[in-house]
Amino acid sequence: MSEHYDRGAITLHWVTAALIVANLLLGLSMVALPISPRKLHWYLFHKSIGITIFLLTSLRIAWRAIRPHPAPVPMPPWQRHAARASHALLYVLLLVIPLSGWLYSSATGVQVLYLGVVPLPDLVGKDKALGDALRIVHVSLNACLFAVVVVHVAAAIKHHFIDRDVALVRMLPIVKPPGIVHS
Amino acid sequence: MLPWALGALAFLAAGIALADSVVVDKSEIGFTMKQMGVKFDGGFRKWKADVVFQPKALATSKVAIDVDLGSIDLASSESETEAKGPLWFDTAKFPVAHFTSTSIRDLGGDRYEVVGKLMLKGITRDCIVPLTVRTDASGNRVAEGTFSLKRLEYRIGEGEWADTETVDNDILVHVRMVLAPAA
Secondary structure, three states: OOOOOOHHHHHHHHHHHHHHHHHHHHHHHHHHOOOOHHHHHHHHHHHHHHHHHHHHHHHHHHHHHHOOOOOOOOOOHHHHHHHHHHHHHHHHHHHHHHHHHHHHHHHOOOOOEEOOOEEOOOOOOOOHHHHHHHHHHHHHHHHHHHHHHHHHHHHHHHHHHOOOOOOOHHHOOOOOOOHHHHO | OHHHHHHHHHHHHHHOOOOEEEOHHHOEEEEEEEEOOEEEEEEEOOEEEEEEOOOOOHHHOEEEEEEEHHHEEOOOHHHHHHHHOOOOOOOOOOOEEEEEEEEEEEEEOOEEEEEEEEEEOOEEEEEEEEEEEEEOOOOOEEEEEEEEEEHHHHOOOOHHHOOOOOEOOEEEEEEEEEEEOOO
16 A cells, blocks of 8 residues: 655655754764864854755655655554654754754854855844753754654664565665555 | 132143043943854953043043953853963953054044054054944933954964954954043
8 A cells, every 4th residue: 555755755855864964963073173163164064954954844844745645554553653743753853953053043143144155034132041041952952853863763674674564665765665565 | 819820720620631431331342253254243341441532622532441351252151262362362461452542533523533552462553443422311422433453463363263264354343432421
């Protein structure tokens, strides 16, 4: 019964995945750097990648509305609910985390210059206490994202190797789903 | 005898320019720099100004300002520590910036020009500060002005920061002095 995801959904999924991994690593590396021109450049890249993830996620939600996803592979109801909840949480986090970063940047008085070209408006005024609070919010939300991504990846591996279903394969960009998918 | 004495006293009083009292909590010394393509505001929490400003006696009017560079406000303790370091202000060796006026010119209307010397990080250069002077509702005289300085002329931001692609060479300095009317 299950179908393959369409090419747009697959592309958006994997591009977003790559950007998330890159930005988590970049975020952790840049905060450890001593203040320097390199650090400021890495911050600019980090913010640009974050805003890109926000835009891609918005696009994915719109895409999903136009081209609905295939029905979930057969699984117990609790797993279906858990999958639904974790996917929803991923979308929410991928929208909220960039916004929290943008808010944090505004609160520290640094306007976000998307891709080094497009100035984004400051969402809040410069406020040191608010900035400190938003930093904690941004880091905590990323810790949540990391946890949900681990569950997401673990579930994909379980579906593939233990349940031996097509949940993972139908999202892969190259491997075509085996014939049984349409049987 | 008495009229002569009074006359002499009046002459003396006119000659001795009484220092204006600066309303510190309404006055400010701040700056705007351009960092990674976006403007960033900062300021100084501690400074001292000796101002004698008499529009009708500009020859005896003068301004002397000492800025405690260690009191820099950048809304981030990491940036503030860096700003006090040897590559920027080097406050261990040069804790104070001095401005001393050499002349004040009337440009007509409410506009004036304070010409003076700015000593920053052991380097003294000529400096011209255009001001507008207005009287506020409570009778205070409000002098406000902005001037541009090139940070590299004062060796502010050396080494890896000397590249103006990260932090622009031009720094806009804003001065706002509120002078209470003489008692």
